[in-house]
Every structure is written in structure tokens, then in C-alpha cells.
Amino acid sequence: MGIREPLGELGCGLSHALEVMGERWSFLILRAAFNGLYHFEEFSEELGIARNILSNRLGKLVENGVLERTPCETDRRKVEYRLTEKGLGLLPAMLALRQWGETYSDTCNRDLVLVDCRDGQPVKQIGVRAHDDRELGWHELGWQMPDKIGTPVDRHSHAYTKEDA
Amino acid sequence: MGIREPLGELGCGLSHALEVMGERWSFLILRAAFNGLYHFEEFSEELGIARNILSNRLGKLVENGVLERTPCETDRRKVEYRLTEKGLGLLPAMLALRQWGETYSDTCNRDLVLVDCRDGQPVKQIGVRAHDDRELGWHELGWQMPDKIGTPVDRHSHAYTKEDA
Numbered sequence: 001m002g003i004r005e006p007l008g009e010l011g012c013g014l015s016h017a018l019e020v021m022g023e024r025w026s027f028l029i030l031r032a033a034f035n036g037l038y039h040f041e042e043f044s045e046e047l048g049i050a051r052n053i054l055s056n057r058l059g060k061l062v063e064n065g066v067l068e069r070t071p072c073e074t075d076r077r078k079v080e081y082r083l084t085e086k087g088l089g090l091l092p093a094m095l096a097l098r099q100w101g102e103t104y105s106d107t108c109n110r111d112l113v114l115v116d117c118r119d120g121q122p123v124k125q126i127g128v129r130a131h132d133d134r135e136l137g138w139h140e141l142g143w144q145m146p147d148k149i150g151t152p153v154d155r156h157s158h159a160y161t162k163e164d165a
Numbered sequence: 166m167g168i169r170e171p172l173g174e175l176g177c178g179l180s181h182a183l184e185v186m187g188e189r190w191s192f193l194i195l196r197a198a199f200n201g202l203y204h205f206e207e208f209s210e211e212l213g214i215a216r217n218i219l220s221n222r223l224g225k226l227v228e229n230g231v232l233e234r235t236p237c238e239t240d241r242r243k244v245e246y247r248l249t250e251k252g253l254g255l256l257p258a259m260l261a262l263r264q265w266g267e268t269y270s271d272t273c274n275r276d277l278v279l280v281d282c283r284d285g286q287p288v289k290q291i292g293v294r295a296h297d298d299r300e301l302g303w304h305e306l307g308w309q310m311p312d313k314i315g316t317p318v319d320r321h322s323h324a325y326t327k328e329d330a
Contacts, residue, residue: 126258
């Protein structure tokens with residue numbers, strides 16, 4: 001990547017995502033939510049997570065707008081944790097992490113395959129796409145200033161030394 | 166998702182990914198590596214990370230095959246940390262996390278845009294794709310048994326209650 005982004009700078013999207021999700025249990029709770037779990041007791045039993053940690057992580061996910069607390073429709077005394085639109089937006093990141101883990105772990109459970117319900121065909125490996133849908137690798141990517149969008153980036157004009165930063 | 170995956174089971178790809186990457190600094194070191202940083206001193210200065218934590222995290226990333234230690238070509242006394250193929254494979258997950266953070270953070274720095282070097286056009290939002298490239302949302306996804314690939318999944322036949330598990 002020709003221009004280097006300021007790395008000390010923690011205002012980037014990745015830092016924000018990691019503040020919200022940068023903890024193992026948060027991702028595993030999110031996985032459970034994507035699998036249709038709603039109740040504290042379900043999360044607790046299915047994940048085998050300590051109740052105080054679960055309570056803390058659910059609170060943090062609600063606070064960050066990833067989950068929302070709503071009364072259960074059939075039993076108003078019960079509370080449900082539902083994915084918000086922001087929470088649903090984490091699906092590509094979670095699947096990309098998961099597919100990477102599946103590719104590189106020998107001990108991975110492959111008893112279930114994630115498919116498109118409509119035709120039962122597995123989803124594709126998640127990748128980076130150009131505006132015209134070409135798949136892009138790392139060596140094809142670069143940083144560009146917002147006012148120079150549309151100007152090609154010469155990736156090889158930079159030697160990635162500290163002086164470039 | 167009609168069938169629910171076993172959530173207590175930590176052998177899934179996501180768990181493996183989180184064991185390797187489930188820590189905030191690991192992702193930030195990886196971001197720096199994708200930006201072309203190779204040397205301990207560069208990581209230390211640019212990231213502002215304590216040297217003992219940096220050393221620990223670099224070691225773990227090497228141990229897990231995400232980075233490899235190689236002698237510097239121009240100065241054999243120096244060691245470089247280079248992304249392996251396995252490390253490069255984390256690009257979609259990292260970008261998906263980052264794009265999510267950019268979408269939902271108000272304070273996000275947008276001074277640089279990630280583009281396709283060839284034409285300087287921004288990369289697309291990372292999404293989940295069907296085998297024929299259609300974009301899929303959460304409600305269109307389901308789990309299928311490997312021997313039933315190609316059989317549509319009736320998502321609505323399941324009420325996501327604990328009894329389904």
C-alpha cells in the first residue's frame with residue numbers, strides 16, 4: 001500500500017470495531033445471537049460462560065448498540081437480547097474470521113455448512129472486491145486521498161520505509 | 166438459521182480465529198504489517214505499544230504462522246516480520262471489521278480511502294455472497310448438513326427455541 005496510514009492514530013474503523021468486539025467472548029456471544037439465542041439463560045447454558053462475564057459482555061454489547069434489550073413477546077417478564085442493524089452488520093466480519101479459522105485449523109468441526117437457504121448451496125469465501133466486483137488481493141490495494149479518488153496508485157513507488165510515513 | 170450449530174463446541178473456525186487473533190493488539194500489529202511495517206522498532210514506535218507486549222504478541226503471531234521471522238535482505242543482523250499466506254488470509258476479516266467500525270463510528274478518521282491501485286476506485290463494502298455472487302443477508306442464510314448440500318433450507322420451520330438445538 002503506497003501511502004501508509006497513521007498507525008499510532010487509534011481513530012480508525014478497526015480500532016473502533018476492536019473496542020466494541022475486541023474480546024473473545026463478545027464474538028462468541030454474537031455467534032450465539034446469530035444462531036437465534038435471545039435469553040440470558042440460553043447464552044449461559046449453551047456457551048458455558050461464567051454468569052458475571054456474560055452479564056458484563058451483554059451489557060457492553062447493548063451499550064454499544066450491537067444488541068438491544070427488549071421484553072419477550074410471549075412473556076413480558078422475560079428480557080430478550082436481539083441483534084440490532086449495527087449488530088447484523090458484523091456478519092461479514094464474523095464469517096470472514098470463521099472461514100479463515102476453518103481454512104487453517106486441522107481440528108475444525110465441519111459437520112455443518114453455511115448455505116444460501118434458497119438453493120442450499122454453500123456461501124462463497126469472503127473476499128475484497130473492486131467496484132466492478134473483481135476480487136482483489138493485498139498487492140492490488142492502496143490508500144488514496146479522498147480528493148484523488150479515480151487516480152491510480154503506484155504501489156511500487158514506495159519502499160515502505162519509515163520515511164514514507 | 167434453521168439448524169443451530171453446537172455453541173458450546175469450541176472447535177469451530179471462529180474459535181480458532183479468536184484464539185489466534187482475539188486480542189486487540191494482535192489486530193493492530195496485523196494492520197501495521199499490512200501497511201508494510203517489518204521491524205520490531207517500527208512496530209514499537211508507530212503503534213506506541215509497550216515493548217514487552219509487542220514482543221509477546223509478535224511471538225504469538227509467529228507461533229501461529231500469521232507472521233514469519235526472516236533476516237533482513239539488506240542487513241542480515243536485523244530480523245523482519247513478514248506476513249505469511251495465512252496472515253494475508255486475514256485481510257477480508259480485518260477490512261470487514263474496519264468497514265463496520267467506519268460505518269458506526271462518528272469519530273472515525275476518513276483521510277485515506279482504500280482503493281484498487283489499478284483505477285483508484287474505492288473497494289466495495291465486504292459482504293456475504295452466494296455461489297452465483299448474489300449478496301446475502303442474515304435472513305437468507307442457514308446451516309446444512311454436508312450430505313444435503315443443494316437442498317434448500319426452510320428457515321421458518323424453526324422457531325429458534327432451545328428445543329431446536
